[in-house]
Amino acid sequence: MRKLTKNLTLLLATAITLFAASFSYSTTSEILAPEKQHDRATKLITHFLDKYHYKKFTIDNSLSDEILGAYIEALDPNRSYFYQKDIDSFQIFRFKLDDAISKTELSPPFQMFRLYQARVEERVLFALDQLKTKYDFKVDEELIIDRSELSWATGNHELNEIWRKRVKNDVLTLRLADKKPSEIKETLEKRYKGIAKRSEQIDAEDVYQLFINAFASTLEPHTNYLSPRTSENFEIRMSLSLEGIGALLRTDGEYxxxxxxxxxxxxxxxxxLHGSDRIVGIAQQNDKEFKDVVGWRLEEVVQLIRGSKGTDVKLQILPGDEGQAAKITEIKITRDKIKLEEQAAKSEVIKIEDNLQNYKIGVIDVPTFYIDFAAYQRGEKDYRSTTRDVDKLLADLKSEKIDALVLDLRSNGGGSLTEATQLMGLFIDEGPIVQVQDSSGHIEVHRDRDSNISYHGPLVVLVDRFSASASEIVASAIQDYHRGIVVGETTFGKGTVQQLVDLNNFSSKDDAKLGQLKATIAQYFRVDGGSTQHQGVIPDIDFKTILKGEEYGERALKNALPASSIAPVKHHIGDIDAQIINQTSEMHSSRVKMNDKFNSLLEIFQLDYDVRNQKAVSLLESSRKEEYKRVETTRSEYQEMLKDMEENLNKLDDDEEFIDVLLDETAHIATDLTKLLKAKNSSSFVYRNH
Incomplete structure (x- = not known):
């Protein structure tokens, strides 16, 4: 959640007077004020959060102070519009925003927002005027991209300098994309005027949603409010026959x-298209020109991307792996439905040669925990689900006489809790899988009640930083049951449960439009009583692909609920003890020291991390060109190195850049585990109580 800002009535009146004369100030912004339905919505929101939210809280002066900070940050996260004097003026509301929530006295956040609009219009006027400037790109200076931790500008000259560099960077980025001066001016004029236009179009519903979400963000990051318009747009996107590209989008500043x-x-x-890419332009398949979408509302961007199945959408993106100084890249994607079969679990067999002996390692990739609810509700016997599909894949792999199994849960963001529970049941006898504690302290234990075991053999689970929620439940249960070894990266750390409440169901008026509330109502706990929340699942063998100082997942979110613990529940355990884990870990460490492929991949990760975490970009044209070339050349060299070092070229498809180094190493770990268990004369799962 971002945060928002406050305002002094006298200062606000002065600001409006100043800017109304020089800018066509919208009459809508002058009358922005809370509406009648906001009073009812606020009462319902506070009632549900107080009664059912997992985190206990008190709406008091201390929380008011936090809400103020959250509201300011939501309005101006990069500290590019407000002055320090504005922030100082907002202090009169420091201990009044709790009343805005508990007593539905909502005028303060609306006063604050009106000043924000005036500041936006002021900056747009300055940016448009800067387009008349002929910039010298031989001057060695830089633009600080991330200003979120810097001081607020103390005066007009300081803020003008920030925006002068911003406009210069916008011009340089388009210049490096081979745009003509006339095209650059036209694109940026539309962009900056669009920022002002969208600021003017913000209505009371938008301001209310922004403020309530500032409040919600002080509780924890997964609780938020959806205004009636946001709720309706979501439902429309879910029900229309239009198709998209299969990407979750979010707004970050104006991108x-x-x-x-x-x-x-x-x-x-x-x-x-990949995670962290920024979309700056969109064109339909027959359009010659792109629409610049910097500063657009998220729903407007989504509307342009969606369209009929089989049609193309063209995107201009700033690739995330090129950092803040990324060069505009044009791509084309054909719209289609996200087919269940494309999301379904898949299998393969990796052959490993170790000491002149051949091993077959089965791999099952589970991208998400899914179930075809429609087919299930129709009573179809062959409905698709994660557990059913994996069970069939296991039967196929066993017929190929695999020696061990790798369960690949990388980038699996979760899904059906029931499916996660049942999937775990394929690898163990009946027993508890996960505990769920609600806000009242009541604990429900979700169990596998099927005593059949589909696979008894050596098992390795591969996870990464994007493995979350239901996938963390499976990985943690594998550890708690001593059923297998978990390898890779520490997982995301989302161990909470959310519920969506339609506030309209609690309104006495049939035509009331109050929106929806998504609230965190419970937390997952492991069988051993520990928590995946915040800390994630820590792998038994860490691939050390997370770089020092790198923050991600729940740990990078403000106000994330901390890890905690409850009492464990009794369960059987297997034969994967500390000795086997230590031995397997030592074998892994020895192998990767001599593995050029693995170490080259780590160097690529380091390069990506350095690029993504740039705090400033050079405005020297020659320097930007050199940086583009350096990053592109270095990444290409590493990829070619990995490709050249692949011993079995048959593993590579014609369009594949390099092998999955991490999966390859996981297959070797599975081989090590197989040998150790064989030497111990043991299966990896036996019946012992714990």
């Missing part, structure tokens, strides 16, 4: 950023 590419969707299958 639309790819949050996640959906497995099996057009974007995923194209391999052209």
């Amino acid at each position: 639309t950023v790819v949050e996640k590419v959906i497995p099996g969707g057009p974007a995923d299958l194209s391999d052209l």
Whole structure:
């Protein structure tokens, strides 16, 4: 959640007077004020959060102070519009925003927002005027991209300098994309005027949603409010026959950023769009010109991307792996439905030669925990689900006489809790899988009640930083049951449960439009009583692909609920003890020291990390060109190195850049585990109580 700002009535009146004369100030912004339905919505929201939210809280002066900070940050996250004097003026509301929530006295956040609009219009006027400037790109200076931790500008000269460099960077970025001066001016004029226009179009519903979400963000990051318009847009996107590209998008400042590419969707299958890419332009398949979408509302961007199945959408993106100084890249993706079969679990067999002996390692990739609810509700016997599909894949792999199994849960963001529970049941006898504690302290234990075991053999689970929620439940249960070894990266750390409440169901008026509330109502706990929340699942063998100082997942979110613990529940355990884990870990460490492929991949990760975490970009044209070339050349060299070092070229498809080094190493770990268990004369799962 971002945060928002406050305002002094006298200062606000002065600001409006100043800017109304020089800018066609919208009459809508002058009358922005809370509406009648906001009073009812606020009462319902506070009631549900107080009664059912997992985190206990008190609406008091202390929380008011936090809400103020959250509201300011939501309005101006990069500290590019407000002055320090504005922030100082907002302090009169420091201990009044709790009343805005508990007593529905909502005028303060609306006063604050009106000043924000005035500041936006002021900056747009300055930016438009800067387009008349002929910039010298031989001057060695830089633009600080991330200003979120810097001081607020103290005066007009300081803020003008920030925006002078911003406009210069916008011009340089388009110049490096081979745009003509006339095209650059036209594009940026539309962009800056669009920012002002969208600021003017913000209505009371938008301001209310922004403020309530500032409040919600002080509780924890997964609780938020959806205004009636946001709720309706969501429902329309879910029900229309129009198709998309299969990507979750979010707003970051004035950019639309790819949050996640959906497995099996057009974007995923194209391999052209990736997480953290910024979308700056959109064109339909027959359009010659792109629409610049910097500063657009998220729903407007989504509307342009969606369209009829089989049609193309062209995107201009700033690739995330090129950092803040990224060069504009044009891609084309064909719209389609995200087919269940593309998201379904898949299997393969990796052959490993070790000490002149051959091993077959089965791999099952589970992108998400899914179930075809429609087919299930129709009573179809052969409905698709994760557990059913994996069970069939296991039967196929066993017929190929595999020596061990790798369960690949990388980038699996979760899904059906029931499916996660049942999937775990394929590898153990009946027993508890996960505990769920609600806000009242009541604990429900979700169990596998099927005593059949589909696979008894050596098992390795591969996870990464994007493995979350239901996938963390499976990985943690594998550890708690001593059923297998978990390898890779520490997982995301989302161990909470959310519920969506339609506030309209609690309104006495049939035509009331109050929106929806998504609230965190419970937390997952492991069988051993520990928590995946915040800390994630820590792998038994860490691939050390997370770089020092790198923050991700729940740990990078403000106000994320901390890890906690409850009492464990009794369960059987297998034969994967500390000795076997230590031995397997030592064998892994010895092998990767001599593995050029693995170490080259780590160097690519380091390069990506350095590029993505740039705090400033050079405005020296020659320096930017050199940086583009350096990053592109270095990444290409590493990829070619990995490709050249692949011993079995048959593993590579014609369009594949290099092998999955991490999966390859996981297969070797599975081989090590197989040998150790064989030497111990043991299966990896036996019946012992714990």
